[in-house]
Amino acid sequence: MEPKLIDGRAISAAVKADVARDVTEFTQQTGVIPGLAVIIVGDDPASCVYVRNKCRACRETGIASFEIALPKETTEEVLLREIDTLNRRADVHGILVQLPLPRHIREEVVLRAISPDKDVDGFHPVNMGFLLSGRPRFAPCTPAGVMELLDRCGISVDGMHCVVIGRSNIVGKPMAQLLLARNATVTVCHSHTEDLPFYTRSADLLVAAVGKPRFVCADMVKDGAVVIDVGINRLSEGLCGDVDFATVSAKASAITPVPGGVGPMTIAMLMKNTLLAARLLACPPVEPRA
Ligand code: NAD
Numbered sequence: 001m002e003p004k005l006i007d008g009r010a011i012s013a014a015v016k017a018d019v020a021r022d023v024t025e026f027t028q029q030t031g032v033i034p035g036l037a038v039i040i041v042g043d044d045p046a047s048c049v050y051v052r053n054k055c056r057a058c059r060e061t062g063i064a065s066f067e068i069a070l071p072k073e074t075t076e077e078v079l080l081r082e083i084d085t086l087n088r089r090a091d092v093h094g095i096l097v098q099l100p101l102p103r104h105i106r107e108e109v110v111l112r113a114i115s116p117d118k119d120v121d122g123f124h125p126v127n128m129g130f131l132l133s134g135r136p137r138f139a140p141c142t143p144a145g146v147m148e149l150l151d152r153c154g155i156s157v158d159g160m161h162c163v164v165i166g167r168s169n170i171v172g173k174p175m176a177q178l179l180l181a182r183n184a185t186v187t188v189c190h191s192h193t194e195d196l197p198f199y200t201r202s203a204d205l206l207v208a209a210v211g212k213p214r215f216v217c218a219d220m221v222k223d224g225a226v227v228i229d230v231g232i233n234r235l236s237e238g239l240c241g242d243v244d245f246a247t248v249s250a251k252a253s254a255i256t257p258v259p260g261g262v263g264p265m266t267i268a269m270l271m272k273n274t275l276l277a278a279r280l281l282a283c284p285p286v287e288p289r290a
Contacts (some may be wrong), residue, residue, distance in 0.1 A: 003254060004254040006261060008277075016061055026282075027062070030282050034065070035065070035092045036274045037065075037067075037086045039083070039097045041070045041072060041101055041105065050098060057290055059272055063271060066089065076105045080099075080113050083114055093118060094279055097208060101236070108130075111124060123140065123170070129156065132177060139273075140169075142170065143174045144273075149256065150263060152224070152255065157179055157212075158182060158183040158186040158205040161202055162179045163189060163203035165196070165207065167190040171230055179205075187199050195199070201220060203225055204225060204226065206211070206226070206227050213242070214240060215231070216244060217244045218244065224251070224252070226250055227243055227252040227254070227255040228262060229241035229245070232258065241261070245276050
C-alpha cells in the first residue's frame with residue numbers, strides 16, 4: 001500500500017488563502033484590520049527567522065504586524081510593561097512573545113501577562129482551561145495545525161486509539177486534549193513511560209513530539225497507522241523529524257514528512273487565531289448566564 005503523503009506546505013497555503021479571504025471580508029464589514037504584535041527579546045538567529053516568517057505570513061493574509069525587538073538585556077519588568085501597552089492597544093488583537101526568552105526572564109510570568117483575549121499562541125492558563133473543558137478558543141498553533149491537516153485530509157479520529165509521544169505544554173498536552181475533544185481514545189507517553197513500543201504499536205494514529213531525530217522506527221508502528229511527525233531536529237545534513245521516515249512510511253497509511261509536514265501549519269494557524277481574536281474583540285460572544 002502506497003502511504004498517503006500529507007502535504008503540509010500545500011495545506012498551509014490553502015489555510016492562509018482562506019484566512020486572507022476572511023480577513024478581507026471582516027475588514028470590509030467592520031473597518032477593523034486584524035493586528036498581530038510579535039515581541040522578540042535578544043537576537044537568537046532561529047527566533048529571528050521565525051519572527052520574520054510570522055510577519056511575512058501577516059503580509060500575505062492582510063493582517064497588520066507589529067514587530068517589537070528588544071535587546072537581550074531587557075528586564076522582565078520592561079517586557080511586562082511592553083505587554084501591558086499592547087494589551088491596551090485597540091489596533092493589536094493578537095500578542096505573541098517569541099520563545100525561548102533569555103534565562104533571567106520568567107516565561108510563565110510573561111505568558112500570564114498577555115491578555116487571554118489576545119493570547120493567539122494559546123499558552124495562557126485561561127485558554128488552556130478552555131481547551132481542557134473541551135471548548136478550545138485559541139488552541140496552541142502546532143497541535144491545532146495537526147488537527148487542520150487531519151481535517152483537510154478527511155481523517156476522522158473519532159473512536160481511534162491515538163498515541164501522543166511527548167507531554168509538553170506547547171505540543172503534547174494540548175495535542176492530547178484536541179484529539180480527546182474529537183472523541184479519540186488518547187494515550188499520552190513520555191520520558192518515564194515503560195515499554196513505549198507496547199503503546200505505540202496499538203496506535204491507529206501516532207503523534208511524535210519528542211525532539212529526538214528518527215526516534216520512532218518501523219517496529220514501533222502498526223501497519224496502516226496514520227503517523228504525524230511534529231519533531232524538528234537540526235542535523236548537519238539538514239532538518240529531520242522524530243520519525244524514521246524511510247522505514248515508517250512503508251507501514252503507514254498516511255504520514256507527514258519533515259520538512260513540509262506539520263512545520264508550515266504552525267504559522268498558518270497563528271494567522272487563523274489572530275483573525276479569531278479580532279472577531280472576538282470586535283463582537284464578543286454573549287455568554288449564557290449561570
Ligand atoms: P519538549 O522537549 O518540551 O518535550 C519533549 C517530550 O518528549 C517530553 O514531554 C518528554 O517527556 C518526551 N520524551 C523525551 N524522551 C522520551 C523518550 N525516550 N520516550 C518517550 N518520551 C520522551 O519538546 P516540545 O516543545 O514538545 O517539542 C517536541 C518536538 O517538536 C521538537 O522536535 C520541537 O522542535 C518540535 N516542535 C515543532 C513545532 C512545529 O512544527 N512548528 C513546534 C513546536 C515544537
